[in-house]
Amino acid sequence: MKYYKEKLVKLPAKGKAMIITDIHGNLEDYHKYMEIWNDFKNKDNHLILTGDYIHGFGDKDKSVEILESVKWSFEHVPNFHVTLGNHELAHVANINVVKGGHNQKEEFEQLILNKYDENCYLKLQQYKKFFKKLPISIKTANGAFISHSGPSRYIKSSHDLENILNDGYVGNPILSEMLWSRYGDYNLQDVDSFLEAVGCKIYIVGHTPVRGVKKIGKKQMIVSSSYGYGPKAYLELDLEKKLETVDDLDDMVRFLD
Numbered sequence: 001m002k003y004y005k006e007k008l009v010k011l012p013a014k015g016k017a018m019i020i021t022d023i024h025g026n027l028e029d030y031h032k033y034m035e036i037w038n039d040f041k042n043k044d045n046h047l048i049l050t051g052d053y054i055h056g057f058g059d060k061d062k063s064v065e066i067l068e069s070v071k072w073s074f075e076h077v078p079n080f081h082v083t084l085g086n087h088e089l090a091h092v093a094n095i096n097v098v099k100g101g102h103n104q105k106e107e108f109e110q111l112i113l114n115k116y117d118e119n120c121y122l123k124l125q126q127y128k129k130f131f132k133k134l135p136i137s138i139k140t141a142n143g144a145f146i147s148h149s150g151p152s153r154y155i156k157s158s159h160d161l162e163n164i165l166n167d168g169y170v171g172n173p174i175l176s177e178m179l180w181s182r183y184g185d186y187n188l189q190d191v192d193s194f195l196e197a198v199g200c201k202i203y204i205v206g207h208t209p210v211r212g213v214k215k216i217g218k219k220q221m222i223v224s225s226s227y228g229y230g231p232k233a234y235l236e237l238d239l240e241k242k243l244e245t246v247d248d249l250d251d252m253v254r255f256l257d
């Protein structure tokens, strides 16, 4: 079984990486992405799921089914990478996440209870253990940095990212900023400083719902693969192409039918 000790994963300059963000319990979209991945995968190609695949709304919330599949693939499928999102962190750090009057942490626990009955406690423990295995971020040899959100203004080097869990999951301001910060919490200068500190050129995130993709200055791109406004986008990142600005990603953006 694969077990990530490292919290910063590094990908070599070979092949491509399919980057998918914020599924939020939408099983239909998840299946579509997995079909694309099944055609796309080979020994050099990667899949990166940047967190927040759980926590949807109402009857359409298939968080548990998606999580079971993500967990299985992470543990068994080569090159299937998953980073931690703030909605997964909520269960590890015992933080309530409330959206539109819904306590999504409690609703997820209810879904587990409905599905697994007396085994629900065991299942929740398994899921928390799985979330704790996940890396926080990924950097590619050609200079792309990928995480759920961020950057954190506290990060001064790659070393800081490798050791981001030294202060644990609870009350860790660096981890919080890497998983919660939106543009406005940080500015363009913070993005530049962060990228210089970690030796990367561009920064790819999800977390904030946008219309497909949105560029933040010249160095950051937000991608909404399912939970967003309008078109659902993902990236087919070329790991061998030279990257300088997010404009270099223009012809790597793909849309879900």
Ligand SMILES: [Mn+2]
Pocket (backbone or CB within 6 Å): 052, 085, 086, 087, 148, 179, 206, 207, 208
């Ligand atoms: Mn998020």
